[in-house]
Amino acid sequence: MSKELLRVTNLKKYYPIKGGFLGQTVNHVKAVDDISFAVNEGETVSIVGESGCGKSTAGRTILRLEEPTAGTVYFDGVDLTTLSNKQLRKTRKNMQIIFQDPFASLNPRQTVAQILQEALHIQNIVPREERKARAIELLETVGLASHQVDRYPHEFSGGQRQRVGIARALSLNPKLIICDEAVSALDVSIRAQILNLLKNLQKDYKLTYLFISHDLGVVRHISDRVIVMYLGRIVEVADKKTLFDHAKHPYTSALLSAIPVPKPGREKKRIVLTGDVPSAIDPPEGCRFHTRCPFAAEKCMEDMPKLRPVPQTAPGHYSACHFFEEIYKD
Amino acid sequence: MSKSQAASADFVSPDLKNHSGRKTIFKKLKKNKAALIGGYLILFFIIVALVGPYFTVHDPLKVDYSTKLLSPSSTYWLGTDHNGRDIFSRLIHGMSITLYIGFLSVLVGLLIGVPLGIVAGYYGKALDSVIMRFIDILLAFPGILLAIALVSVLGGSISNVILAVGIFSVPGFARITRGSTLAVSKLEYIDAIRALGAGDFRIIFLHILPNILSPIIVQATIRIAIAILIASGLSFLGLGAQPPTPEWGAMLSQGRSYMFDHPHVALYPGLAIMIVVLAFNIFGDGLRDAFDPKMKA
Numbered sequence: 001m002s003k004e005l006l007r008v009t010n011l012k013k014y015y016p017i018k019g020g021f022l023g024q025t026v027n028h029v030k031a032v033d034d035i036s037f038a039v040n041e042g043e044t045v046s047i048v049g050e051s052g053c054g055k056s057t058a059g060r061t062i063l064r065l066e067e068p069t070a071g072t073v074y075f076d077g078v079d080l081t082t083l084s085n086k087q088l089r090k091t092r093k094n095m096q097i098i099f100q101d102p103f104a105s106l107n108p109r110q111t112v113a114q115i116l117q118e119a120l121h122i123q124n125i126v127p128r129e130e131r132k133a134r135a136i137e138l139l140e141t142v143g144l145a146s147h148q149v150d151r152y153p154h155e156f157s158g159g160q161r162q163r164v165g166i167a168r169a170l171s172l173n174p175k176l177i178i179c180d181e182a183v184s185a186l187d188v189s190i191r192a193q194i195l196n197l198l199k200n201l202q203k204d205y206k207l208t209y210l211f212i213s214h215d216l217g218v219v220r221h222i223s224d225r226v227i228v229m230y231l232g233r234i235v236e237v238a239d240k241k242t243l244f245d246h247a248k249h250p251y252t253s254a255l256l257s258a259i260p261v262p263k264p265g266r267e268k269k270r271i272v273l274t275g276d277v278p279s280a281i282d283p284p285e286g287c288r289f290h291t292r293c294p295f296a297a298e299k300c301m302e303d304m305p306k307l308r309p310v311p312q313t314a315p316g317h318y319s320a321c322h323f324f325e326e327i328y329k330d
Numbered sequence: 331m332s333k334s335q336a337a338s339a340d341f342v343s344p345d346l347k348n349h350s351g352r353k354t355i356f357k358k359l360k361k362n363k364a365a366l367i368g369g370y371l372i373l374f375f376i377i378v379a380l381v382g383p384y385f386t387v388h389d390p391l392k393v394d395y396s397t398k399l400l401s402p403s404s405t406y407w408l409g410t411d412h413n414g415r416d417i418f419s420r421l422i423h424g425m426s427i428t429l430y431i432g433f434l435s436v437l438v439g440l441l442i443g444v445p446l447g448i449v450a451g452y453y454g455k456a457l458d459s460v461i462m463r464f465i466d467i468l469l470a471f472p473g474i475l476l477a478i479a480l481v482s483v484l485g486g487s488i489s490n491v492i493l494a495v496g497i498f499s500v501p502g503f504a505r506i507t508r509g510s511t512l513a514v515s516k517l518e519y520i521d522a523i524r525a526l527g528a529g530d531f532r533i534i535f536l537h538i539l540p541n542i543l544s545p546i547i548v549q550a551t552i553r554i555a556i557a558i559l560i561a562s563g564l565s566f567l568g569l570g571a572q573p574p575t576p577e578w579g580a581m582l583s584q585g586r587s588y589m590f591d592h593p594h595v596a597l598y599p600g601l602a603i604m605i606v607v608l609a610f611n612i613f614g615d616g617l618r619d620a621f622d623p624k625m626k627a
Binding site: 023060063065088089090092093095096097099100101104105106107108109118119122123165168172 | 459517518519521522523524525526527528529532536537540541
């Protein structure tokens with residue numbers, strides 16, 4: 001078993017809602033509410049969930065782009081949440097992020113060469129004279145040509161920009177890359193190219209990915225393990241195969257049934273959830289999913305279910321449902 | 331250009347994302363006739379202010395009662411004032427004072443307002459509240475009253491007028507800068523730079539400031555017009571430039587006494603103020619349109 005690279009424990013991120021005459025905090029948006037998980041070196045772990053479930057916030061909070069409200073994030077044995085700003089800035093070279101929108105994630109006033117060299121300059125890992133050469137090398141690594149190094153972001157297509165974003169993330173030789181909806185904004189054809197690029201880079205550079213996405217097709221393509229989130233909490237964790245074949249949480253089942261099947265005429269039972277996702281300001285008591293769960297019982301409205309190991313399937317499979325034994329009998 | 335929706339704006343307007351945006355802005359400015367005229371006028375004023383004083387025949391300060399209150403003629407192009415001084419020469423010499431006050435007071439406003447706005451927008455929270463409440467207090471005073479109060483306390487002189495008018499323009503710059511900073515600092519590329527380990531200093535000066543310059547430039551251009559107007563007003567009230575300085579507002583004030591019999595004494599300084607202010611205003615408006623991605627050139 002490989003080494004643990006990232007361990008997130010009881011991570012919470014609450015956004016205060018200011019209101020009233022003096023702008024006091026009247027409530028909180030509980031974007032991420034007490035999540036714990038671990039990622040091993042070289043692994044690709046995906047976080048899936050519908051929009052607003054806190055998956056992006058989780059990623060940003062792990063990198064301390066947002067200050068966590070509570071919890072710890074151990075990266076390579078160091079607790080990131082207690083680092084001073086200066087220590088944190090040094091540590092950042094080991095963990096990078098690729099953003100969703102390739103149009104917003106590159107400074108429009110910098111050329112690709114400047115963008116990549118700035119990364120090298122900030123962490124000062126390559127001598128000044130060699131930075132340009134390294135920038136060109138990085139471009140070639142992500143499948144762009146060396147003559148494109150002096151171009152501005154607007155001269156590239158969306159897919160090419162995303163490659164630049166990937167090159168920037170790679171420039172510091174990080175151990176962990178968080179892909180925050182990294183392919184969601186791209187065309188389907190480009191998406192596959194970028195996913196394959198990410199896979200190849202992982203092989204070549206021994207990268208670890210935390211892959212945040214709402215697209216189960218993408219998740220199925222790239223992940224080793226999958227974490228399913230709903231309203232700020234983790235509802236199920238399993239390795240990819242177990243999750244897609246033997247989901248043990250009603251929410252995961254509903255999510256999986258929404259994947260289109262590329263076989264015409266094949267009957268498929270689609271679980272359609274009623275209602276909307278409740279607000280993260282006053283999430284439902286008990287199980288957060290009980291308002292929409294077809295199997296909800298009285299216990300679900302009172303007791304908050306904890307993640308429990310699922311004994312029937314593979315090790316490492318956890319579900320946060322009181323009744324998964326009964327629901328998934330056969 | 332408003333960066334508030336840079337992502338979508340990138341799709342809307344191919345000009346916005348153009349790094350060589352300056353070229354596009356020039357093109358758009360050229361198509362805007364009024365703005366172009368304003369720009370050329372400003373250029374002309376600057377040249378006149380720099381070289382004009384070397385070409386005037388008459389001394390703008392020399393008092394000669396034998397030539398007082400003469401109507402415009404071939405010797406005295408715009409006539410003479412109550413002290414027999416050539417009004418044309420005085421206007422030419424006053425040009426540099428007017429522009430000096432306009433540019434410098436806006437510079438004072440920029441140097442105080444922009445850092446305040448950036449700090450408020452970037453750091454947010456308590457610091458933001460404190461700074462913006464202070465700005466609100468400044469805004470609560472009518473601008474001209476604030477300037478009058480400041481000059482009365484500090485004493486009437488050109489440098490005090492510059493200071494007063496500069497402080498008067500701080501709120502405008504601070505608010506615009508804060509708004510743009512808020513919009514830009516939410517963009518993903520700022521997060522990306524932070525994730526690389528950049529410090530606040532680098533983020534602010536290399537990544538936020540260049541991307542919020544355009545609204546600040548527009549505001550500065552229009553503010554110059556307002557500053558010139560306020561400064562002339564202060565001098566008109568006797569609080570700014572002191573006689574015999576050929577300041578236009580002061581000249582207008584002195585000409586007031588002869589309004590009915592010799593209107594040219596007040597008319598020409600008034601016209602001069604009007605044209606300069608107008609030039610800066612239409613140029614500023616044109617710049618705003620040129621920077622605005624939603625305006626079609």
